[in-house]
Amino acid sequence: MRTDTPFTRRLGLPLPIVQGPFGGGLSSVSLVAAVNGAGGLGSFGAHHLHADQIVQITRELRAATNRPFALNLWIPLHDEPEHPKVSDAQWIRAVNRLQPFFDELGLDLPQRPDAKAVWPDYAQQIEALLDARPAVFSFVFGIPAPDVLSRCRQRGIVTVGAATTPHEARLLEEAGVDMVVATGSDAGGHRVSFTDEPENLLTGTFSLIPQVRDAVRIPVIAAGGIADARGVTAAMALGADAVQIGTAFLACEESNAGRPHQAALRSVSQTPSTLTKGFSGRLSRGLRNRLTIELEQAQGDILPYPWQNWLTGILKRAAIAQNRADLMSLWAGQAAGLVRHQHAAALMQSLSSAFER
Numbered sequence: 001m002r003t004d005t006p007f008t009r010r011l012g013l014p015l016p017i018v019q020g021p022f023g024g025g026l027s028s029v030s031l032v033a034a035v036n037g038a039g040g041l042g043s044f045g046a047h048h049l050h051a052d053q054i055v056q057i058t059r060e061l062r063a064a065t066n067r068p069f070a071l072n073l074w075i076p077l078h079d080e081p082e083h084p085k086v087s088d089a090q091w092i093r094a095v096n097r098l099q100p101f102f103d104e105l106g107l108d109l110p111q112r113p114d115a116k117a118v119w120p121d122y123a124q125q126i127e128a129l130l131d132a133r134p135a136v137f138s139f140v141f142g143i144p145a146p147d148v149l150s151r152c153r154q155r156g157i158v159t160v161g162a163a164t165t166p167h168e169a170r171l172l173e174e175a176g177v178d179m180v181v182a183t184g185s186d187a188g189g190h191r192v193s194f195t196d197e198p199e200n201l202l203t204g205t206f207s208l209i210p211q212v213r214d215a216v217r218i219p220v221i222a223a224g225g226i227a228d229a230r231g232v233t234a235a236m237a238l239g240a241d242a243v244q245i246g247t248a249f250l251a252c253e254e255s256n257a258g259r260p261h262q263a264a265l266r267s268v269s270q271t272p273s274t275l276t277k278g279f280s281g282r283l284s285r286g287l288r289n290r291l292t293i294e295l296e297q298a299q300g301d302i303l304p305y306p307w308q309n310w311l312t313g314i315l316k317r318a319a320i321a322q323n324r325a326d327l328m329s330l331w332a333g334q335a336a337g338l339v340r341h342q343h344a345a346a347l348m349q350s351l352s353s354a355f356e357r
């Protein structure tokens, strides 16, 4: 199979393999550097970072690799203000629901934070990213404003958007986005739809790739449920110009996923992944553990994103420190059972064998 695709040509890369970005602190500079060193495109999820932190992380990435890398942000959803209003009564109900887990981990109940102090300003993130000039700006949950896309073009930044349907892919292409990630519902992490509720847009990767291929002319990157060379071969055969892999890289030691998370990913056998809003307030896929099941019972007391994410994030930090995989989110895609590698270089070598046939 050929490595020479519109994707590799545009970015000057040896291999059409993307290490998917991980938001919320799970990306790492060393993972990006390892993937870049092996000929792929490393990505860093920066949606949780303030503008000055984006500047700093870009410096660290440039010190670690002289190859192209992607910085990734989340576009604020049009139909949902970035910091949705949550009443005090709602807040108290949600915290009370989680109290048994705070108690179990020996934590005090948290005070309600000041939203503006906690969550980064998107407009400032964009300015920092444009100044940082990464080779690639990838994004999810929508389409950046036309002036942002045109400033990317002026600076030579390649833009990559995510689509969960052929319609979303066409909207990205019509807006002038350079490449599209066709993201099937097999993928780990958040369901990144932006034209409807994500529950309504759950096409699997291997149904989605050829439909997106037929819908657009721009390069298509396939994501979701690809974890070994067989998946790479299948995705490319269906018309993808590159593949984007998340879960299998998250399981590697270079990622910033906590040890309990990595250990869980490397020992998946019977544990299926599931889609839930319980951890973050938005639909996302992870391994089904005790907290997932308990949060399913709490449906009415789940806060909208980003509030729920902030609350369960406190539990997660303590759960990692106490090695409690049952009380934290274990993000994973449907191919988690195919995870075999502990190091990104070994995973890259195994994935790239798809191109030697």
Ligand SMILES: Cc1cc2nc3c(=O)[nH]c(=O)nc-3n(C[C@H](O)[C@H](O)[C@H](O)COP(=O)(O)O)c2cc1C
Binding pocket: 019, 020, 021, 022, 023, 024, 026, 045, 046, 047, 072, 073, 138, 139, 140, 162, 183, 186, 187, 188, 189, 190, 223, 224, 225, 226, 227, 244, 245, 246, 247, 248, 250, 331, 332, 333, 334, 335
């Ligand atoms: C923990 C986790 C966090 C993620 N965060 C982001 C993100 O911030 N931005 C993004 O574009 N994709 C994000 N993704 C999606 C991945 O980059 C990738 O597209 C996806 O994991 C591919 O599916 P797979 O996990 O089945 O390989 C995340 C995935 C996971 C598992």
